[in-house]
Amino acid sequence: MKKAQKEQAENIIRLLGNVHDGIKKAVERGQYDSARELLSQCQESAIELGETIEAIEGEGFATVSCLEHYCEAVYQVYTLLSQPVGVNASRVYKSLRRALIPVENSVKNDIKIRREAVFLPYKASMWDSLESVWKAADEDPDCDAYVIPIPYYDKNPDGSFREMHYEGDQYPEYVPVTWYEDYDFAERQPDMIFIHNPYDEYNYVTSVHPFFYAKNLKQFTEKLVYIPYFILGEPDLENEESIRGMAHFCTVPGVIYVDKVIVQSEAMRQAYIRVMVEFTAKGREVDAEANRKYWEEKILGLGSPKVDKVLSTKKEDLDIPKEWLRVIEKPDGSWKKIIFYNTSVTALLEHGEKMLTKMRDVFLVFEENKDEVAFLWRPHPLIKATIESMRPELLGEYEGIVRAYKEAGWGIYDDSVELDRAIEVSDAYYGDWSSVVQLFRESGKMIRIQNVNDIMEYC
DSSP states (O other): OOHHHHHHHHHHHHHHHHHHHHHHHHHHTTOHHHHHHHHHHHHHHHHHHHHHHHHHHOTTOHHHHHHHHHHHHHHHHHHHHHSOSSOOHHHHHHHHHHHHHHHHHHHHHTOOOOEEEEEEOSSGGGGGGTHHHHHHHHHOTTEEEEEOOOOEEEEOTTSOEEEEEOOGGGSOTTSOBOOGGGOOHHHHOOSEEEEOOOOGGGOSSEEEOGGGSHHHHGGGOSEEEEOOSSOOOOOOTTOHHHHHTTHHHHSSHHHHTOSEEEOSOHHHHHHHHHHHHHHHHTTSOOOHHHHHHHHHHHEEOOOOHHHHHHHHOOGGGOOOOHHHHHHHBOTTSOBOEEEEEEOOHHHHHHHTHHHHHHHHHHHHHHHHTTTTEEEEEOOOTTHHHHHHHHOGGGHHHHHHHHHHHHHHOSSEEOOSSOHHHHHHHOSEEEESOSHHHHHHHHHTOEEEEOOTTOSSTTO
């Protein structure tokens, strides 16, 4: 039984106890019709409570049996008051109280609280930011965990919604997916809701359905939890400029409206706290000590599930696509060195046409060395949507680059949801700064950041 349901059962029992007081007073005054009416109400409430508990806990549950005995005691008192000759009000009260105590004890001791946790990913490729937390909840015998992929929209340059996307069919087979329209948040009131999209309406490129904005979800749960879908380079807490540079990751609805924020490390927690303390105090009179305490309790540096996923993924357990193996394997069956190439949204927005030139040059160099090195290109999953929304003049050229690369067939193009697979099979990272860099650091593999201004610097 969920916590709220158990609390409701306890409230009903307290209400029955209060009604017993009313029955005693009615008998003392000789108001037997009123007393019988109150007894009928007790009977109806007990039957309804028993049906609710039986539906949740199953037939023959201990509390239901106690409620049946209670109903029998109520009926006996009702019969007694039908012919009220020498009825003692105190004895009536004690009889009802004796029958209610076992019900009260059974609700308290026999009914175990089951928590309900809901996970709301939107892009399947970002599921790794929630997966290890979901696994822990799913393995907890006292928790019911639901994975509910939610729809999202690409945005037009003016901020209006374009086409809707739903990726519920792209999750691993071991993840049971619930259709988002089949879960009634208002009725279920889950104990916990986990999100990884913090932006609500403030993302220029995409938006989850407005129902799933953090400020709306807050009304349906006692604990709304935000876990970033990205990880960042560790902050330098001695460098104020470094801390200020993080502000746009922190001052978002997914931090402001939720009950808990889980970040990748204690250093990142301290950075978030400093940013949010300053942000929430700016231009307002606040209790500085209470403000800091609020953010210290709200933000937890427990680690990132993305790191858990990467470190738990083993090469021998992976299902490597045949088209990948054609690029990776040498004629003798051994593997080439595999280079993970990452192109980010930020670099493309900053450098535009120059970034596209850089990409062509990178492809040329690695194509020339394809017999010794396998090239795995994994662009940011939102890069095309970003171009469409914010750099539409580059779209045709970018799509031409992607099309030519795929058709050439000398390298791997990975737009799957399995980032961990690509990291595990790769020997080194090359490309833009992004959260993937930190994952490669955690795996102990070589990293090199590309410079858009240097052509063929790595030959």
